[in-house]
Amino acid sequence: MIPVILFSGYSNSGKTTVIESVVSELTDRGYDITTVKHHKGDFELGGEEKDSYKHMRAGASRVILSSDTQLVDIVKLESERSLNSIIKGISDADLIVVEGYKSTVYPKIEVYRSELGHKRLGKNRNIVGLVSDESLEEFMPVFNFSEMKKLADFIEDSFLRAKSEEVLSC
Known part of the structure; x- marks a missing residue:
C-alpha cells in the first residue's frame, strides 16, 4: 500500500x-x-480559449489531454469523489502527498501561521507533525518554514523507509 501524508x-x-x-x-x-x-x-x-474547456462546455463527460510528456484526465462528476476513492486509483508512486481534506483520517502535517489569527486544527485530527511560524512546544515534531529538508527527512523516515522495511521483511 502506498503511504499517504496530508498537509492541512x-x-x-x-x-x-x-x-x-x-x-x-x-x-x-x-x-x-x-x-x-x-x-x-x-x-x-x-x-475558455483552450480546446479542453470547449470540449467540456460542449457536453463531454471526460476530456483527456495527452502529449509526449504529460497526461491530464478531466472527468465531470455528479458528486465529489472521496479521497479514499482517489487514492485507490493511484498505483505507481512511492508516496501520495495530499493538500487539504483536513477532516479525513490520514496522517497529517499541519501548516500553521499565527499571523492569520486562526486556532490550530486540534489534537484529534491525526496530526503527526507541524510546520509553524512560531516556536511551539508540542508532543510531535515541529518545523519552521525554513526547515523543509528536515521535514523531508521526517517524512522519509516515518513513511518511506517504513514502507521499504515492510517490503524487505516480506
Missing part, C-alpha cells in the same frame, strides 16, 4: 509552498511522488 491548514497558511519544497526534496532523493489537491468548486485548465 487554513487558506493562505503556506500549504502549497511547503508541499512544493518537500516534493522537490523527496524527488531529488529519487522518490516517485504523486500529489492530490483538494479544490472547492469548479476549476478550469487553461481557460
Whole structure:
C-alpha cells in the first residue's frame, strides 16, 4: 500500500509552498511522488480559449489531454469523489502527498501561521507533525518554514523507509 501524508491548514497558511519544497526534496532523493489537491468548486485548465474547456462546455463527460510528456484526465462528476476513492486509483508512486481534506483520517502535517489569527486544527485530527511560524512546544515534531529538508527527512523516515522495511521483511 502506498503511504499517504496530508498537509492541512487554513487558506493562505503556506500549504502549497511547503508541499512544493518537500516534493522537490523527496524527488531529488529519487522518490516517485504523486500529489492530490483538494479544490472547492469548479476549476478550469487553461481557460475558455483552450480546446479542453470547449470540449467540456460542449457536453463531454471526460476530456483527456495527452502529449509526449504529460497526461491530464478531466472527468465531470455528479458528486465529489472521496479521497479514499482517489487514492485507490493511484498505483505507481512511492508516496501520495495530499493538500487539504483536513477532516479525513490520514496522517497529517499541519501548516500553521499565527499571523492569520486562526486556532490550530486540534489534537484529534491525526496530526503527526507541524510546520509553524512560531516556536511551539508540542508532543510531535515541529518545523519552521525554513526547515523543509528536515521535514523531508521526517517524512522519509516515518513513511518511506517504513514502507521499504515492510517490503524487505516480506
